[in-house]
Amino acid sequence: MNAPVAAHEFGKVAVMYGGNSAERAVSLNSGSAVLAALQSRGVDAHAFDPSERPLAELKSEGFSRVFIALHGRGGEDGTLQGALTLMNLPFTGSGVLASALAMDKWRSKLVWQACGLPIPDYAVLTAETDFAAVAEQLGLPLFVKPAREGSSIGIVKVKTAAELPAAYQEAAQHDSLVLAERGMSGGEFTVAILGSDTDARALPSIRIVPTTEFYDYEAKYFRDDTRYLCPSGLSDAAEAQMRQLAVQGYQALGCRGWARIDFLLDNAGLPYLLEANTAPGMTSHSLAPMAARVDGLEFADLCLRILSMCEVG
Ligand SMILES: Nc1ncnc2c1ncn2[C@@H]1O[C@H](COP(=O)(O)OP(=O)(O)OP(=O)(O)O)[C@@H](O)[C@H]1O
Ligand SMILES: [Mg+2]
CATH class of the missing domain: 3.30.1490.20 (ATP-grasp fold, A domain)
Structure with missing residues (x-):
């Protein structure tokens, strides 16, 4: 676990959000929540929308690290991570390879399959x-x-x-x-992970119970009848197994900092890895913050923890 870092030691922080992927609207919510949380803890954090400004301004305006709150292509898929690496700027979350692999559900599956991890046919x-x-x-x-x-x-x-x-x-x-x-019909879960390499640790699983046919865009962001259970109700053994699979899936892709791995159960209750999100939703009611809160980490502390694990490249 990293030692706590005083807010001023982070220097000038760019919270990157917005962007021009299909998930722009979601990112605007994540980024503004992260920005407010970091500022509330005294971090010199500023909004930076890469769809409105050239990346070179990160350097010319003296930013010393980047919190990536962009979702989808151009923010979560390794391209931005490559650009920041070349600019020698530390950024939150996974590097180029893990970001690109996790963005691609086919190639994530190939890696997980090769590691013997369970995935749906x-x-x-x-x-x-x-x-x-x-x-x-x-x-x-x-x-x-x-x-x-x-x-x-x-x-x-x-x-x-x-x-x-x-x-x-x-x-x-x-x-x-x-x-x-x-189609897997035994229930839907997600597990957030914090940390890198051997320090990677899974937070409590969340069970997602949509009232719609599946957990679609509307159920994710607009409906107020989607239920989230954390603790998720799994037995201790099943919880431990899902957390272990989550960490294995995270490490197989080479993720670092933080991420969220989604799971589905089959009819027999056995877990399967569905996909990895390397820049998961970060509104105060998103899933990773929900699991962190159950684990004793408030939203602003989660943001600080993620920021403290910034790396270059
Ligand atoms: N094989 C499946 N069996 C049952 N439900 C599924 C399956 N694949 C997807 N779903 C449903 O669709 C939702 C979205 O699927 P998935 O997580 O693969 O996509 P996504 O768009 O990357 O989601 P995220 O917002 O987590 O990035 C799941 O949460 C689940 O409700
Ligand atoms: Mg998902």
């Missing part, structure tokens, strides 16, 4: 795919999704084989790489 879809054969192979319902998107954007739940081509078309509007996954 899936297929890569193209316009030439035999859709009926995929429905046969994965069973119904199944989920079709763009490989490199977030906030459930472009995800379609497919209940009959006949719906699959249209679901593919929908997902393909968001990404040239499209996946189909077996």
Whole structure:
């Protein structure tokens, strides 16, 4: 665990949020919450929207580190991390490789599979795919999704084989790489992780219970009837197993600082890694802050902890 750092030791901090990904609106909420929290603790933090200003201003305006509160492409996918690395500016969260891997749900799965970690059965879809054969192979319902998107954007739940081509078309509007996954019906969980390398530690799991068909954009950000349970209600053994899988999945991708790993259970209650988010939502009612609070870490302390783990490159 890192020693506490006095606010002034962080220097001038850029909280990067906004951006121009499909998740801009979510990022505006995350970033303003992080900015207010850091300022409330005396950090010299300032908003920086990379869709409105050139990155070079980070240097010319004397910023000494960056809190990345951007979600999706151009902020969470390794590109920004590469630019900041070349500028020799420390930034929060994962570096280039882990960010890029986690953004790509197909390649995350390949890494996790190679490590023997459990993932739902899936297929890569193209316009030439035999859709009926995929429905046969994965069973119904199944989920079709763009490989490199977030906030459930472009995800379609497919209940009959006949719906699959249209679901593919929908997902393909968001990404040239499209996946189909077996629908898992045993419940949905997420585990936030703090720390790097051997210090990486999982926070308590959260169970997500949407009232909609699945945890879609509306259920994530607009509905007030989505239920979040933390503690999640898993048995001690199942909780320990999910936290261990989360840390293994995090380390396999090479994540650092912090991240959130999403899980689904099958009918038998067995856990499967769904995906990793290297710059998860950070509004005061987002999931990582919720787990941190249950673990005794208030939102502003979580922001400070993440900031204290900044690294270059
Ligand atoms: N294979 C599946 N079985 C059951 N539900 C699924 C499956 N895949 C996705 N879902 C549902 O869709 C939601 C979004 O899926 P996923 O986490 O893969 O996408 P995302 O857009 O990257 O989300 P995030 O906002 O966490 O970045 C899940 O939270 C879940 O409710
Ligand atoms: Mg998710």
